Amino acid sequence: MTETRTTEEAPATTSPSLLEARDLHVEFPSRGRRARAVDGVNLAIGEGEIVALVGESGCGKTTLARTLLGLERPTSGEVRYGGAALDYGSKALKAYRRQVQLVLQDPTGSLNPRHTVYEAVAEGPRIHGLADEREVVSTALSRAGLRPPDRFFLRYPHELSGGQRQRVVIAGALALNPRVLVADEPVASLDASVRGEILALLLRLRSELGLSALVVTHDLGLAWNIADRVAVMYLGRIVESGPVEQVLTAPRHPYTQALLSVLPESPERVVLTGEPPDPTRIPGGCRFHARCQVLASGRAAEAGVDGKCRSQPLDVLPAVPVAQAACHYAEI
Structure with a gap:
């Protein structure tokens, strides 16, 4: 960037x-x-x-x-x-x-x-x-x-x-x-x-x-x-969207944060574990939870949303121009 x-x-x-x-x-x-x-x-x-x-x-x-x-x-x-x-x-x-x-x-x-x-x-x-x-x-x-x-x-x-x-x-x-x-x-x-x-x-x-x-x-x-x-x-769904400056300077979804971390200007590198899941076997709960660095680090548990991450699906994001993210942790 x-x-x-x-x-x-x-x-x-x-x-x-x-x-x-x-x-x-x-x-x-x-x-x-x-x-x-x-x-x-x-x-x-x-x-x-x-x-x-x-x-x-x-x-x-x-x-x-x-x-x-x-x-x-x-x-x-x-x-x-x-x-x-x-x-x-x-x-x-x-x-x-x-x-x-x-x-x-x-x-x-x-x-x-x-x-x-x-x-x-x-x-x-x-x-x-x-x-x-x-x-x-x-x-x-x-x-x-x-x-x-x-x-x-x-x-x-x-x-x-x-x-x-x-x-x-x-x-x-x-x-x-x-x-x-x-x-x-x-x-x-x-x-x-x-x-x-x-x-x-x-x-x-x-x-x-x-x-x-x-x-x-x-x-x-x-x-x-x-x-x-x-x-x-x-994994087949939009997990974050919004004006480019807002999303890329203050990303809310852990997946967006991980993608941004590979850029040379990023202060911290996030290494995602594993590969994206098979689209014939989409996980329950948040579809990103198996690879999520926030869940793996314990921060989601500290915020009390780890159970939601593993079991509660997120709503499909609407087509609106404002910044939004499909993430239990980002919603707190």
């Missing part, structure tokens, strides 16, 4: 929800059981707002993102866009995916090595039958910072740097003029010197185009630098 945030000015007030998950559950069959990959999530992204979704690998972040994109159907609950429940009919879903676009973490894997930059960016406009294809591609490349755009038309992915490839992926999303970007680890595969450029690009797109974004990441430092709000996910 850096000393000063690199964000451009964030929206002054909370915007109406543009994209929303309401009591979302997504389950998959797994060895004769049901894996609860997303187990009750409320999450809202306002117009012009950047929300960071943070957590360890396997916590359900990517499944939640795919469900918000319409690539997975919820077992229960719903995705809402512009105030209306998502329609999974093929025509409606095609229109929706023009509005909500995915940016993948690995530009090398998401770009066809046999396609030129022009073909890669033009693919979406061709699927959706947009007119003035050349102009659409040129504008998208320019907005993504590849200028002059025609200099890149006939290049292939292997002729570009990692940062340029990620800009091509972003241009492919921008070509459809979306309102929301869902970026899954957008800078994870990039060198440190390029990461800041891509983050600055996402912020500039928010400022110039009014884009909203959900940024999926395991990196709380990235969340600090780009997001207005942060949602921390553990």
Whole structure:
């Protein structure tokens, strides 16, 4: 986490929800059981707002993102866009995916090595039958910072740097003029010197185009630098959320505290024991209690909440802009 945030000015007030998950559950069959990959999530992204979704690998972040994109159907609950429940009919879903676009973490894997930059960016406009294809591609490349755009038309992915490839992926999303970007680890595969450029690009797109974004990441430092709000996910559920400065400077949930402790600026390192539990066997009580440093240290017992931690489930957090944490110890 850096000393000063690199964000451009964030929206002054909370915007109406543009994209929303309401009591979302997504389950998959797994060895004769049901894996609860997303187990009750409320999450809202306002117009012009950047929300960071943070957590360890396997916590359900990517499944939640795919469900918000319409690539997975919820077992229960719903995705809402512009105030209306998502329609999974093929025509409606095609229109929706023009509005909500995915940016993948690995530009090398998401770009066809046999396609030129022009073909890669033009693919979406061709699927959706947009007119003035050349102009659409040129504008998208320019907005993504590849200028002059025609200099890149006939290049292939292997002729570009990692940062340029990620800009091509972003241009492919921008070509459809979306309102929301869902970026899954957008800078994870990039060198440190390029990461800041891509983050600055996402912020500039928010400022110039009014884009909203959900940024999926395991990196709380990235969340600090780009997001207005942060949602921390553990074992299929959001356990803490709120304005990024408030959550990351005064985290209330022990899991958030542990994630923050790996940053160089942290005064104390918290080492979590074990791995996240099997999503087919979610523990009773607080789902984090088996790994919780507050419970293990005896502080929860001193506060008289250790029994609750082991046996009493916590309510699903609502989609509200204020800071909140699903933790018995934090509630005292």
